[in-house]
Amino acid sequence: MAKGAHGSRQAAWEFFGAELKRRRENAGLTQVELGARVFVSGGYIGQFEQAIRKPQLDVAQRIDEVLQTEGFFERLWLKLIKDSPFAAWFQAVVELERLATRISEFAPTIVPGLLQTPEYARAIMLAGNPFATDEYIEEKVRARLDRGRILKDAARPEYWVILHEAALRVPVGGAAAMGRQLEHIATSVKERKALVQVLPFAAGPHPAMGKMMTVMQFEDAPPTVYTEGVLSGNLLDEPAVVKRVMATYDLLRAAAVSPEASLALVESAAEDFRRCASTT
Structure with missing residues (x-):
């Protein structure tokens, strides 16, 4: 995998995190509150928002349900994973x-x-x-x-x-x-x-x-x-x-x-x- 490709993918995950933060705040939820609703810790939500960690698919799907984002995070997750050379x-x-x-x-x-x-x-x-x-x-x-x-x-x-x-x-x-x-x-x-x-x-x-x-x-x-x-x-x-x-x-x-x-x-x-x- 070329270094440029990795950098581009990382930028896309950073977009994922920025959107997660924006939509969470628009919903009036703290990281801890959203984490409790999608069954991860508030610290994990913070790491998703900073693109330090990447959520698993089921977590992205639960985020869509809680934030009522009509499958946005699931579709973005699937696109990012599809572009990866890894399973x-x-x-x-x-x-x-x-x-x-x-x-x-x-x-x-x-x-x-x-x-x-x-x-x-x-x-x-x-x-x-x-x-x-x-x-x-x-x-x-x-x-x-x-x-x-x-x-x-x-x-x-x-x-x-x-x-x-x-x-x-x-x-x-x-x-x-x-x-x-x-x-x-x-x-x-x-x-x-x-x-x-x-x-x-x-x-x-x-x-x-x-x-x-x-x-x-x-x-x-x-x-x-x-x-x-x-x-x-x-x-x-x-x-x-x-x-x-x-x-x-x-x-x-x-x-x-x-x-x-x-x-x-x-x-x-x-x-x-x-x-x-x-x-x-």
Whole structure:
């Protein structure tokens, strides 16, 4: 996604927020009062109005009902999401990643998007879209790589990743591409852009069998959890649920090997793939 496109989309979200503020004030409602009627906090309404956070579709629909705006915010939301290279259910996650001060991920089968190389991302996209055009695949790859740029920023979030060993062993894109993907992870660790731990096969059963999770923490907002299913995703911010997910993440961290030993495992797997590629 080009920087100009992102800037244009951000300006459109700022228009969304300005209209929300204007119409809320015309209705004589405070942020807290509107939030109570659409089942979010007043602080969230303030963040929507400042284009810091983007509402989910059901919230935009409830805002239309309360403010009697005849579907204005739903239509604007759908237009903004349609213009995004990301799936509608993932767009909010991308926005939150840019705001997070810490991102903690557990990846049970594949390398997380923020750490993917172009070859790896392309192989993942092709596997899920075998009949798509090259243009479609490349657009999706560019969008995924654009997300990863937050780890290059001076104000980048603390990024903690727990990879199940399975994510190191499946040759996505072939042996050579997988070797380069693992080298990229090792480099990110050495440059202190990411802290990576590996949950080895030998650890056996663990508290998140087959389930990916992302915990995003913010400077001035409560943490949010993202989980994903087949062509769907869920953002969870109910405090009790988030607390349980964070406790599960702590258990995974305890079961994983140390960062130093994890780096050695990543580098060893990369070497295995390099040797495999050289013999084929």
